[in-house]
Amino acid sequence: MLNPNSFIKVTVTTLATCMLMACGGSSGSGGSNGNDTSGDTKYVLSLNSAESANTGVVGKTVYSINVKDNDGIAVYGETPTLKPMMAMNAGHHHSSPHTGCTETNSLGNSDCTVYFIMASAMNGNAMGTWTVDIELEDAETLSFNPNVTMPMDETVRVNLKGVDDKIGVTPRTYNIFNNSAASNAEGERSIELFISSKETMMSFPALATNTTLSEGTADELSVNSIEVLVSTDKDAVTWTTATTNGDGVWTAEVENYTDTFYVKLSVNSETKMNGEFDYATFEKTSSMMNMAAQ
Numbered sequence: 001m002l003n004p005n006s007f008i009k010v011t012v013t014t015l016a017t018c019m020l021m022a023c024g025g026s027s028g029s030g031g032s033n034g035n036d037t038s039g040d041t042k043y044v045l046s047l048n049s050a051e052s053a054n055t056g057v058v059g060k061t062v063y064s065i066n067v068k069d070n071d072g073i074a075v076y077g078e079t080p081t082l083k084p085m086m087a088m089n090a091g092h093h094h095s096s097p098h099t100g101c102t103e104t105n106s107l108g109n110s111d112c113t114v115y116f117i118m119a120s121a122m123n124g125n126a127m128g129t130w131t132v133d134i135e136l137e138d139a140e141t142l143s144f145n146p147n148v149t150m151p152m153d154e155t156v157r158v159n160l161k162g163v164d165d166k167i168g169v170t171p172r173t174y175n176i177f178n179n180s181a182a183s184n185a186e187g188e189r190s191i192e193l194f195i196s197s198k199e200t201m202m203s204f205p206a207l208a209t210n211t212t213l214s215e216g217t218a219d220e221l222s223v224n225s226i227e228v229l230v231s232t233d234k235d236a237v238t239w240t241t242a243t244t245n246g247d248g249v250w251t252a253e254v255e256n257y258t259d260t261f262y263v264k265l266s267v268n269s270e271t272k273m274n275g276e277f278d279y280a281t282f283e284k285t286s287s288m289m290n291m292a293a294q
C-alpha cells in the first residue's frame with residue numbers, strides 16, 4: 001500500500017536533486033515557435049548581425065535587433081519580448097535570466113540582453129540546445145539557436161545561496177554575473193555585476209529593492225533591502241558598496257586589483273553563502289571549475 005508520507009519525501013528529494021542539477025521539469029514553452037502564421041503581420045523582426053544568431057556566451061550576451069514595417073520603414077517605440085529557453089539533452093527545459101529588450105529607437109533598433117546560465121556544451125559534451133525567441137505583437141517571432149560558449153578569461157558567474165531564505169526546502173539561489181572589463185595598469189577596475197534570483201527554472205527576476213519574489217506563493221519574499229559589497233581583499237575590514245541601476249545591475253570601483261575580486265550579497269540583512277564562505281570569488285582563468293559547481 002502506498003504511504004502518502006513516503007510519496008512526498010520522494011517528490012521533494014527529486015525536486016531538490018533537479019534544482020542542484022539545474023534541470024527543468026516544467027513543461028515550459030518548448031515548441032512555442034510558429035505562432036502567428038496567419039500572414040496578418042505588420043512588422044518584421046531581424047537581427048542586425050546575422051552571425052549573432054549563432055553565438056552567445058555564458059554571462060551577458062546582447063542581441064541587437066531591428067523592427068521594420070512591411071514597407072521597410074523603421075518602427076519606433078516598440079518593445080519586443082525576449083524569451084530564452086534551453087532544451088536540455090536530458091529532456092527538460094529551463095529559461096535564463098534576462099532584462100528583456102529596449103524600446104526601438106528611431107532606426108528601429110533594440111538591444112535584447114540575456115544572461116546565459118549554461119553553455120551549449122561542457123568539456124566537449126553537448127548539454128542541450130538554446131532557443132532565443134524575440135516576440136512582438138503583429139510580427140512573426142524571430143527565433144534562433146545560438147551556440148553558447150564559456151568565456152575562458154575569468155569567472156563569469158557565481159551562485160550565492162540563502163540560509164533561512166528558501167524556496168520550499170532548498171536555499172534560494174542568487175546568480176551573480178560578472179560583466180566587467182579588465183583593469184588598467186594601475187589596478188583600478190570598474191566592476192559591473194548582474195544579480196538575479198532563481199524562483200523557478202522559468203523565472204530568474206533581476207534583484208531589486210521594493211520587489212516581491214514568488215509573489216502569492218509559499219516562497220514569497222518582499223525584498224526590502226539589498227547590500228552588495230566588493231573587495232579585492234577577502235579579509236578587508238571595509239568593503240566597497242556597489243550601487244545599482246534598479247534593474248539588477250550593480251557597479252563599483254575597486255583598486256589594487258591583480259587577478260581576483262570578491263563579492264558579498266545580503267538581502268533583508270541575511271548574508272548569502274557560497275558553501276562555508278560568505279562571499280563569491282571571481283578570478284582569472286579558472287571559470288570552468290566555478291561553473292562546474294553550479
Ligand SMILES: [Cu+2]
Nearest residue numbers: 086088118128
Ligand atoms: Cu541547461
